[in-house]
Amino acid sequence: MVGQVTTHLGIDIGGMSLKAHLIDRTGKIYRSATVPTVADWSNSEFLNGITEILKQFSDESYTSVGVGTPGPVDFEKGFILRSANLKNLDNCPVVPHIQSLTSVPVYFNNDANCASLGEYYFGAGKGSEDLIVLTLGTGLGVGWVHKGKLYNGHLGNGMEAGHQTIVLNGALCGCGSRGCAEAYFSTRGLLGRYREKTGKDLTNAKDFFDLVRSKDVPAVETLEFATEVLAHLLKNLVHSINPDRIVLVGGLTNSSDLYLDRLKHILKENAFPVLWEHLRLEVSSVGAGILGAAALGFKEEV
Amino acid sequence: MVGQVTTHLGIDIGGMSLKAHLIDRTGKIYRSATVPTVADWSNSEFLNGITEILKQFSDESYTSVGVGTPGPVDFEKGFILRSANLKNLDNCPVVPHIQSLTSVPVYFNNDANCASLGEYYFGAGKGSEDLIVLTLGTGLGVGWVHKGKLYNGHLGNGMEAGHQTIVLNGALCGCGSRGCAEAYFSTRGLLGRYREKTGKDLTNAKDFFDLVRSKDVPAVETLEFATEVLAHLLKNLVHSINPDRIVLVGGLTNSSDLYLDRLKHILKENAFPVLWEHLRLEVSSVGAGILGAAALGFKEEV
Numbered sequence: 253m254v255g256q257v258t259t260h261l262g263i264d265i266g267g268m269s270l271k272a273h274l275i276d277r278t279g280k281i282y283r284s285a286t287v288p289t290v291a292d293w294s295n296s297e298f299l300n301g302i303t304e305i306l307k308q309f310s311d312e313s314y315t316s317v318g319v320g321t322p323g324p325v326d327f328e329k330g331f332i333l334r335s336a337n338l339k340n341l342d343n344c345p346v347v348p349h350i351q352s353l354t355s356v357p358v359y360f361n362n363d364a365n366c367a368s369l370g371e372y373y374f375g376a377g378k379g380s381e382d383l384i385v386l387t388l389g390t391g392l393g394v395g396w397v398h399k400g401k402l403y404n405g406h407l408g409n410g411m412e413a414g415h416q417t418i419v420l421n422g423a424l425c426g427c428g429s430r431g432c433a434e435a436y437f438s439t440r441g442l443l444g445r446y447r448e449k450t451g452k453d454l455t456n457a458k459d460f461f462d463l464v465r466s467k468d469v470p471a472v473e474t475l476e477f478a479t480e481v482l483a484h485l486l487k488n489l490v491h492s493i494n495p496d497r498i499v500l501v502g503g504l505t506n507s508s509d510l511y512l513d514r515l516k517h518i519l520k521e522n523a524f525p526v527l528w529e530h531l532r533l534e535v536s537s538v539g540a541g542i543l544g545a546a547a548l549g550f551k552e553e554v
Numbered sequence: 555m556v557g558q559v560t561t562h563l564g565i566d567i568g569g570m571s572l573k574a575h576l577i578d579r580t581g582k583i584y585r586s587a588t589v590p591t592v593a594d595w596s597n598s599e600f601l602n603g604i605t606e607i608l609k610q611f612s613d614e615s616y617t618s619v620g621v622g623t624p625g626p627v628d629f630e631k632g633f634i635l636r637s638a639n640l641k642n643l644d645n646c647p648v649v650p651h652i653q654s655l656t657s658v659p660v661y662f663n664n665d666a667n668c669a670s671l672g673e674y675y676f677g678a679g680k681g682s683e684d685l686i687v688l689t690l691g692t693g694l695g696v697g698w699v700h701k702g703k704l705y706n707g708h709l710g711n712g713m714e715a716g717h718q719t720i721v722l723n724g725a726l727c728g729c730g731s732r733g734c735a736e737a738y739f740s741t742r743g744l745l746g747r748y749r750e751k752t753g754k755d756l757t758n759a760k761d762f763f764d765l766v767r768s769k770d771v772p773a774v775e776t777l778e779f780a781t782e783v784l785a786h787l788l789k790n791l792v793h794s795i796n797p798d799r800i801v802l803v804g805g806l807t808n809s810s811d812l813y814l815d816r817l818k819h820i821l822k823e824n825a826f827p828v829l830w831e832h833l834r835l836e837v838s839s840v841g842a843g844i845l846g847a848a849a850l851g852f853k854e855e856v
Contacts, residue, residue: 324826324828326828333828381708382707382708394794404796405684405795405796405797406683406684406796406797406798406832408796411793411794411796412793412794412796412826412829413790413793413794415789415793415826416718416789416790416793416794417720417786417789417790417824418719418720418722419721419722420720420721420722420724420782420783420786422722427826428824429789429823429824429825430824431786480722481722484719484722484733487717487718487719487731488715488718488719488790488794489794491713491714491715491717491718492696492713492714492715492718492790492791492794492795493707493794494706494707494708494710494713494714495707495708496708521731522719522730522731522732523731524626524714524717524729526626526628526635527714530708
């Protein structure tokens with residue numbers, strides 16, 4: 253038991269596991285739990301997993317539950333519409349399920365939004381008035397914290413900006429459209445574009461970046477083009493949102509020494525000076541998705 | 555004299571003239587005035603023109619002045635940084651100048667934002683919670699009215715989304731970058747791309763659309779590609795902002811019968827269904843820029 257401190261439970265729905273942290277407003281973690289996920293889980297098996305992770309906090313008196321999940325959700329109903337990693341989920345009522353197990357308020361949002369909120373409260377986004385966070389991982393997620401609040405848009409699917417078209421009629425994206433930023437600067441995108449050039453299947457981003465470090469020409473070219481695409485996504489976001497800070501997070505930032513300088517250079521060459529001259533562009537190593545999920549409940553406090 | 559009705563003065567800075575309307579909250583126009591502009595006006599000549607148009611309302615007791623202007627502005631200082639139509643303007647202190655002539659609050663914003671506010675209050679944007687307005691004219695402007703308020707972003711240059719990259723390394727845009735939406739779907743863009751195909755200089759958009767109607771192949775192809783670009787700009791905005799309504803305004807909408815159906819079709823093929831299924835996409839014939847400039851002052855009312 254934590255005692256008198258007000259705490260919030262955050263749950264992150266990942267491709268490999270459900271993870272949870274019990275935290276206070278400062279981000280201090282009091283307890284953590286993990287439940288492995290199975291790729292072909294049905295709705296009910298998935299909800300059983302949620303029940304199981306909640307049980308591990310049954311003797312705690314948290315004041316809210318926040319859930320972060322990949323890919324499109326219905327905010328009004330609290331449903332996961334579908335998931336790239338848990339392919340059998342279909343209109344899964346995750347919030348109603350949790351609400352049936354607890355009397356405290358339950359919040360949820362997509363994982364990029366949770367990562368953004370985590371950076372805002374505990375990471376490289378502290379103090380930003382208009383913070384944009386890009387999660388560079390398997391896919392490319394984008395979240396926006398506007399004056400301390402997540403921007404969710406009409407019906408709550410505000411930021412799917414990884415699926416901005418940058419290369420008209422370009423590479424096929426997982427979403428079915430062509431030329432999206434995610435089809436280039438994400439693990440799926442980098443490996444897919446590398447496969448097109450070489451016919452070779454790589455299994456993860458580390459292998460790809462190792463090839464770049466060894467000056468493998470197709471890998472270097474793939475990263476160079478993807479960096480150009482990412483820079484123009486940043487340009488588009490800067491020209492639409494005019495943020496004061498952009499933070500890059502996610503697994504692909506472990507290799508940011510290979511592309512960050514060039515990314516900044518292309519952005520500055522292409523965006524209006526008035527829009528980037530006050531902009532800070534940073535890489536964060538925090539990885540604050542679970543903390544951000546818990547922080548979804550902060551708004552209930554005075 | 556209008557009498558007891560609360561009125562607002564709106565001034566639009568155009569390439570050909572300064573125009574002003576005195577309106578009330580319903581959009582009723584009580585008096586209008588026009589002062590022709592001269593393309594090579596200096597800062598001081600331009601400010602004299604502003605003085606002249608204000609004089610025509612000297613016997614009215616308006617409660618605010620709103621100014622709409624093309625191009626990048628400094629909101630904090632109230633300066634026009636530069637203007638494509640009045641090329642000699644340079645850091646022009648338009649708001650301080652007006653404020654020296656009147657004791658009422660003075661507001662200003664770019665013309666696309668004013669057009670957006672005009673549509674929100676008086677046009678096809680009425681009742682929208684997240685309204686995006688595209689001004690399709692000489693250039694391509696975008697404004698966003700979020701829950702009844704213009705989104706201005708950090709330092710107030712929130713929406714320059716006509717300069718989103720859609721065609722990476724595509725046609726050179728007036729802004730110096732390549733592949734911006736404006737380099738395709740604007741009068742400048744359509745005529746420029748047509749010139750590249752044919753070597754022919756057209757002088758205005760009407761001549762271009764007349765060629766499309768006469769099935770001139772390069773003109774048809776130019777419009778088809780530009781429509782594809784515009785559809786993907788809409789996709790990008792939909793995937794970033796998730797609006798409930800998009801309204802197209804401006805001179806190029808006079809020929810929307812030539813592209814509107816195809817525009818909608820491409821958008822629906824490429825955007826997430828959850829993002830467009832509740833979206834209304836409309837063309838407005840109102841042309842509410844001056845009204846919107848006046849409406850900048852509405853926020854002062856209870």
